[in-house]
Amino acid sequence: MYIPEEKIRQVLTYESLIPAIRQALIDYSAGRVEQPLRQVLRVKDTAGKPIGWFAVMPVISGEYMAVKTVTFYPGNASLGGRHLHTHLATIELLDRATGEPLAVMDGRLITEMRTAAVSAVAASALAPSAKTLGILGSGVQARAHIQALRHVQPAFREPGSIRIWSRNPEKSAAIAAELGANATSIEEAAASDVVVTVTSAIEPVLHGKWLAPESLVIAVGAIGPNLRELDDETMRGYLIAESRQGSENESGDVILSGAKVQAEIGEILAGTAPMPAAGRRVFKSLGMAIEDLTGAVQVWHALKHPLKHL
Incomplete structure (x- = not known):
């Protein structure tokens, strides 16, 4: 069974996805999820020029298993009339008890929405009284984050x-x-209560001198050990990660700044790690396979039981 993006768009909602992602983050930090680091191959064209990357993300949790394959080709944005997204993905959902494939579904929209849903969970926990939101970036994730x-x-x-x-x-x-x-200057956007970075930057674009003392920074871009969106001053805040393992191996913002992860967001949600008492908080989001599985299960259940979904 193949499920295309247009059908996913009809059934996947933030109303159901956000609480499901919240529980998935708790389960991950509690050790109830089997998930290795993503495997990434850097892709070059036939002349040897780097053009993108190709990643594989497997996971086992609850009654299901899943694997996502995802590509990032930044040049797709300038391919004229083809209208290809820069990120493309496919998710296969399997039954844990039997190994039976249940569905193969387009993963682009699921990736888009689960990423924004993770940020929504973090913002509701770490900045519940925020009044202003700054978005750095203007791609797909900028729009998704505002909605979520x-x-x-x-x-x-x-x-x-x-x-x-x-x-x-x-x-x-x-x-x-x-x-x-x-639409504002970067300094004005960065002075918000919550600042979300969803850029394709490879060097810091957000500087700590622009931030309010009690702000929450949600860093979503710059996936890779040599890529950054945030400067060292920003990274001096109380650092919370989606995954310690992921941040310490896949985040240039963390690795190159020498910052230490104080807690995982799942630990804070479960009450097993303390909330920061005061000061700047930085949440580093890299995306995890358990989030893709969670979105895929939401779609699978909605299509299997449409009346219950409604």
Whole structure:
């Protein structure tokens, strides 16, 4: 059974996904998930020029197993009339008890939504009283994060509460107009209560000198041990990770700054690690296979039991 993106879009909602992701993060930190680090192959064209990467992400949790294959080709954005996304993915969902494949589904939208759902879970736990949101970036994840964060932070639905900056002013202005936000300077966006970085930067674009003392930074881009979005001053905040193992092996922001992970978000959600008392908090999100499995299971259940889903 193959499930295309258009069918996934009909049944996958933030209302159901966000609480499911919250539980998945708790389960991961409690050791109830079998998940190795993603395997990444750097891809070159036939002339030897780097053009992207190809990753494989397997996981076992609860009644299911899954594996996601995902590619990132930044050049897709400039392919003229082809309209290819830069990130493309496929998820296979299997029955844990028998190993039987249950479905193969397009993974692009699931990846988009589960990434934003993780940030929504983190924001609701780490900055419940936030009034303003700054978004650095203007791609797919910028739009997804605004939509997901508005589900958990009603204040972000107020006029003027969301500030967007990107290196492409036309794109940030378009998203701002579409979603009722403001296109601003990077300094103004960075002065928000919650600052989300969803850029394709390879060197720091967010500087700690712009941040409010009690801000929450949610860092989503820069996946790779040599890539960064945040400068060292930003990384001096109380560092919370999706996964210690992932952050210590896959995040240039963590590795190159020498910052130490103080807690996983699943530990904070479960109450097994303390909430930071005061000061800046930094949440590093890299994406995990358990989140893809969680989204795939949501889709599978909704399509198997449509009346129950409604």
